[in-house]
Amino acid sequence: MMIKPQSLKRGDTIGILAPASPPNQENLERSLEFLRELGLNVKFGQHVKNEYGYLAGTDEERLEDLHNMFLDKEVKGIICAGGGYGTARIAAEIDYDLIKNNPKILWGYSDITFLHMSIYQQTGLVTFHGPMLASDIGKEDAHALSKQYFQQLFEPKTITYTEEFSALQVLVEGEVEAILVGGNLSLITSSLGTPFEIDTKDKLLLIEDINEEPRAVDRMLNQLYMAGKLKEAAGFIIGDFNNCVPEREKSLTLEEVIEHYIQKAAKPAMKGFNIGHCSPNIGVPLGVNVKFSTSKKQVIFESGVDSV
Template sequence: MHLVKPFRLKKGDTVGVIAPASPPNLDNLERGIGFLQELGLKVMKGRNVSNIYGYLAGSDQERLEDLHEMFLDKKVKAVICACGGYGTGRIAANIDYEIIKNNPKIFWGYSDITFLHIAIRQETGLVTFHGPMLGSDIGKEDTHRLSKNGFLQLFQPTELSYTEQLSPLEVLVDGVATGELAGGNLSLLVSTLGTKFEIDTKGKLLFIEDINEEPRSVDRMLNQLYMAGKLEDASGILLGDFCDCTPKRSLSLTLDEVISHYIKLANKPALRGFQIGHCNPHITIPLGVNAMLNTAEKRLFIESSIM
């Protein structure tokens, strides 16, 4: 799929806010919107952002309508998700990807939004952004400045270099690997398998993170990725934050033992310890652009993601 970089933002631009998964905390969302306004942006909320339908932010049709409307609206220069949770996989098959292909713009989120990152990239070629969201991260009072600073890369082309100046990094397998950066939340990566949106990892740098999964669950999911050939197909592997992924029973492998087992089976250059995912700070990375992983330098280099 041809790579499509979205256009950069400038002060005065309008960005759209949608909730394609679960309902956001509305107080946090308003504070997050205030942050975007401090950056000089105008904000348009999707018509259905405040809706609640069980664990979903409105019906599938309502959430789908907000996504389509934001991509169709010529005034809107970026689409930013309010929060994750659950539900994006339910709407992926009904998205009109021609709308996105004909109106490429910044798309931002993480966690459950992983399913949309994969679907949009593989169906349209659009580069998207794995970054902290307004209602679940930016709107919280203790949000780290590095989480907020990630939005600055949307205003001018920026090459990113992640080294141990940001967080300690652990080499799991030595080597240098290059390729398109892909991935996201582990449970969502696994949920694409066997669907038309099954993640393609061939020759790519695969990024993985997760939250609230016991080591046995992480084991099951990594095993499925491994048996599906997704770990071996990757050129290299990046491990982000695994928040609260601790055993809840005495008889358990540790998370370290589980991760080490599958990364060594894959035998691809791998680094662990990236502050990317359900963590504070949460460093933003673009998905779909070319990157290089160098374990000797403990460095991830990512090319510019916008035009």
């Protein structure tokens, strides 16, 4: 059952979490001006400034912040400060009934993909794959379009992605209407064999990644293919694969790798979307119905929020 979170309004309070690695504090502080421009108040998780090796606090601390933000009646939505690594470490300990009974906006990408997958599968809650505060919005060169698509949190509205955003390339022709799942390829692959293994059956699969050379992308797509996840999917949205270039002299190109597996899956697919580790990074809802057309080179995302 799909659950849409309630939309935001000016004066609402946003919770800021760091469920993975320590965010850049200077960028995080700079991003607050953007939230104020949206008319939002801010409440930080208690452990957002903690550091525990490559983690933003211990698993217990990051889990506590996540639970507290969903429990806090004052907090109307949650935006992640950054990604890195660590969300999968807390996935098995999350109280999903707590989230289901207190649904609200959750926004992030990259390592947050594991939360998108686990929360959707356990609760049906629509979440948002979009640019984060310290990682994106707080940078001095943050793109205006990355900021603009936070507006989808304030009123129910569809998002229509066409070549006005970026050049799109058809890999496999076709039209499909299906629920959108996915996110970062590395995190999707790491879900296999766990209680939160991604369900791609009859769903549109979004994939993106960063700093993975073609051989690594090949390994991950091959694993998904052998696990049946690519054949089961209804279609594919190929987002940005930032700096996924060979580190060795002899290599297949990223394009050759992606096209090999997408064509083996033989489901409608386009690539070139500014979704992922790129600028601009267009935020989109996950867990909603999407109309996908290669003939129109158009993707229409259903609204991810309900009106208050």
